[in-house]
Amino acid sequence: MKIKTLEDARDFVKEVKICTIFPSDKVLYTSLYENVDLPEKQPGESGWGERMEAVWPWKNQLPSDYPNEIYYGKIKGGFAVLMDMDFLEQTHFPASYKSVSSLNQLARQIFEKIRVEPWTTPDLRNEIIHETGCSKSQFDTALKNLQISLNVVRACDAEQDTWLSFEEVYSDIWNKYISDES
Template sequence: MKIKTLEQAHKFVLKVKVCLIFGSKKSTLPSLWDMVDLPGRQPGQKGWGRKVEAIWAWKNELPAQFPSEIFYGKLPGGLAVLMCTQYLREEHYPQHHKPVSDCGPLARRAYELIRRESRTTAELRRELSTLGGVSKSRIDTALVELQVTLNIVRSNAPGLKTDTWLPFFEQHPEFLSDD
């Protein structure tokens, strides 16, 4: 199956249940990258090329257009994935959800800010960097920790151009009964 459209990508994710966005030597999971049959950046072309642009857009569009079917998140190690919500419910969530209290101090602080009001990555970096000695890298690591432990999720609101974070349960209240 070679993928050229959002609809084909949708069918692929539902078929494989979980896939990486881009391939990785750290994982044996299938990747959307390996299945997409669109041209890469051509010599002299500006931007990323159609393949990267499509995949980058689909990672947000699939969960936004099919929120009851597809979830975007992170695996341990920070690998970005798309998965069907059935897999999320039956396999991934029970194995990977951890309470915020089990996360590091910076992740807990980031969560408190997000819990009060959804924030973009840039807003979180700005607010958390005022703590002193907190680098962009440490903030990004804290955000990945919160995604891996299923405490925050990227908002599926249509039309968002930047990553906007909100508590996992706000977007997926059906999991509240599991905690």
């Protein structure tokens, strides 16, 4: 499939079920980037090149424009992926979900904030670093682990990263697999 438009990218994700945003030898999945049929940055060219200038916004725009069809998240290893919603529900969630109680204290603290109200990344990071004294790296790792374990998700907003609980955004999937953990 030759991907040149956002609609082509949508069709690609629906066809392959799951793909990373960028290629890596550490995952078995193909990437959106390597399947986009636009030129890479040429020597002497300024900017990112057409391919990167397409893929970078598409990673946010696909779940924003097609929220019932395309999911953006992270998988084991911290790789950003796009996936078909049916694949998320039928395959990925049951195989990858981990209770927030199985994560470290910092991740649990971050989750509690997100569970109560939506937070943007900078506001949440500043609040957590102020409250806990953790480093930016520790915060980033804990937030990534919350995504991998399917406890938090980015809101389907192409403009900024706002965090919500997975249960709130995808209650149908959550309720299908998770009984009350309280």
